[in-house]
Amino acid sequence: MDKLRCAGGIGALAVLLSGCSQWQSALHPQGGGARAILGLIWLFTAVSVVVWVLVVMALAMAVLHRRRGQQAGEPLVMDRRREQNFFRVVVTAVAVTVAVLVGLTFASFLTGKSNAALNGEAFTIHLTGHQWWWEARYQLDGQSDIVTANEIHLPVDLPIRVELDSADVIHSFWVPSLAGKRDLIPGRPSAITLLVEKAGTYRGQCAEFCGYQHAHMAMTVVAESRSAFDTWVARQRLDALPPKVDEARRGQAAFLGTGCALCHTIRGTPAAGAVGPDLTHLASRGSLAADTLPLTRGALAAWIADPQSIKPGARMPSIALSADDLNAVVAYLEGLQ
């Protein structure tokens, strides 16, 4: 009967959990690391549910079981044989506890070992954490590197090495669908290996408290077929295309003239600031401000006009632009495919 109840409990829990969204969740793994860990989560959960139910049942029976005539209030006289029985039961329970713990430790060790065994990486991405955005530099095949921000693309079924470092405080790289997290620690570069099984877009979020806008330090991982990935790489390697329409040309002039270029780089133009994200192919990304806003015309305008009300404390200052200039800059940035 115990087992039946436990199975029911696990079933109920599983239904509850699987009903949740697929957004940035450790429960919907699409990468080798995350899948192995989910198996471990279910194993530990099942064992925990069984243990908890047994303990609570023992406790309930201890409180409720029938007792034969004893004087209320008076301290009880201990029965030696009964105490010895208790001793046997407690020792058995402790022995079972030890055995279960050894088993779980072993399962944990095996999972950790298999996750650490991922290697044979095809190429390396250097990921640098900034307050509050992600800078990604691809090191592909010795040719010129790609620099982008807040959105990384990966080919599926290919192990990729991700080297992690921080430009300021400690951050943590965490894409729950793909793998466990790893901290980005200033002065202590480290690396993990990602292996994505299924094409798709996965969200990640900084997991180590890093100041005001820790809540808005997210990123997107786009996993795609090798050919789609190669196309993306080829495009990212190009310099920014010169603006084609008048408004965009005025926007470029405003961008270069009002201080935007002090912090941002747009390859192929004089803008070479290294403080904020590289905007060379901004319009090819899906979101803005470390996945705080969708990349739409309106969001772009709102962000440039008043970043501090959208992401208070963000390092991007509000720059006074006329309405015309603002529209022009937005038009220019929108063209940075």
Place this chain on the structure above:
Amino acid sequence: MSASEVELDGEKLKGIRDTGLDDATLHGYLSKTWKTPDGLYGWLATVDHKRIAHRYVVTAFLFLVLAGISALVMRFQLASPEAGRVGPDLYNQLFTMHGTTMMFLFAVPMMEGFAIYLVPLMIGSRNVAFPRLNAFSYWVYVSGGLMIWVAFAFNTGADAGWFSYVPLAGPEYGTGKRPDFWAQMVTYTEVSALAVAVEIIATVFKQRAPGMTLDRMPIYVWSALVMAFIILFAMPAVMVSSTMLILDRLVGTQFFNPASGGDVLLWQHLFWFFGHPEVYIIFIPATGFVSAILPAFVRRPVFGYLGIVLSLIGIGLLSFGLWVHHMFATGLPQLGESFFTASSMMIAIPSGIQIFCWIATIWGGRPALAVPFLFVLGFIVTFVIGGLTGVMVASVPLDLQVHDTYFVVAHLHYVLMGGAVFPLLGAVYYWFPKITGRMLGEQLGKWNFWLVFIGFNATFFPMHILGLQGMPRRVYTYPLESGWGGTNLFVSLCSLALAAGFGVLFLNVVLSLRRGRLAGDNPWGASTLEWATTSPPPSYNFPRIPVVDHREPLWKNAEVLPVAEGLRIDAREVMVGTVADAVPQIRQPSADNSIWPFLAAIAVGVAFLASIYTPWAVVWGSLPVAVTFIGWFWPQAIPEDEE
């Protein structure tokens, strides 16, 4: 009374002993000798462990309310996605103040306060060892707590988390004076905690009633002793690290700056070398409460005394070997991972032994479902969940998914609230009659229990799921698309029920203080020495020092408790005995009331506070500290010397 004074006058030079005196005479002398003067002076100068403990407990509850309100404000902000009710600046201060206050200003001082109150009564002594240090420790604690909350009121609340990781809290990224207030608050409370630890160890080892050998010591006293030893070894690590932090910030040392050969991970190692044992500083005395409460309500001694005592000591030792499990995400060598996974799992064994022994105790007893016992049951049901999720986060791969998510928020609240606050509330209901002389209301107590029990589980259990769904900790808001909104709303609503539970507790305390049923000496029919004296106990605790010949002295000697005689009653004296067997060795003078500990605490407090602004405060501030210490330690002409 005057007659006996005349009669004893000739002996006055040698001091008046309690030998052969009748109760009234004894009471007359003792209450005069151990009196706390009336008025403000007496209030500031008292060294009575009960009055000081009282203050500790009341102050810690006030800090609980402040930290609880911070939590409610956070839940108000998180009730819906992308809410703008609390901005990031305030939110970060709120969660930092919540964690800092709960750990440093509520939980640890609360446990210390109970230990200061109960230990001398449970071991049959008249005061703690080093009574003036005890007074000093309270004033230092309260000034540290006041300082950080006043700073918060002036928008200078700490905002880098209760763990204050560098570089975020370091000179470059820590804004204004916020991290400095945090670091100095830590120093204040650590000084007071270390003082209390020293007192408790000395009291337990040397001042036990004759015959109370170590294996007759109540389990609660064992837990207080283990807690004191953990404080003694863990707290210096955080004092060192917070001092290094303030040095980095104030005088330009580079302990934590990687650009100058410092190391940001050094902070984490030092902090968690303290931070993990910290959990057991809170949890161990809470298990002591459980072992103290249970026998009274099941009418039998705790099963497995030896096993429980060894478990307490085992937990105390093991607690120093698992700090790295807070740092799995920093990346460790595989061997290190395996070691700290194994050590973290191992601590479940002594915890399990205690749980099994308690269940056996209940099974073998005759349970009466009074409120303190309900809290013990609630403790077992919730704490086991926290322990099991603890086993989960001990696994490195598993932890890498749930670390720094709401899963861990759920886990730590199950351990700290389930594991420590439930027993604490049980302890409040259990010892309130002893402390105040009146019973807490039973009916309100049941409301209190069920509101806290249901409110707690409904608030924190769903957080496990939020964590697995990817919600990180310490975020002031979350996107609508996350799908976390519904669960968060549910959690926020349930937190109101939890808060209401605490409201009922405070209401119950206020009502019962005035109208509660009178308790009498031993309302629960319990077996330990604190119930052998009146409720509330007199300033001198026991008219005559009891002699202990059994683990449950009041059950063994239901009629008359054997007592020892020979202590002076015209001067403060306590009996000091051998460590293991409590064989009386000497009569030890016990310090009288003094204003100096209060003045010394003010001097120390001012020096610490000023050192936030200038390092020279350490130099000049040491002068008033030296003056007050000289006043404090000025040799007294002890009557005994005249013999």
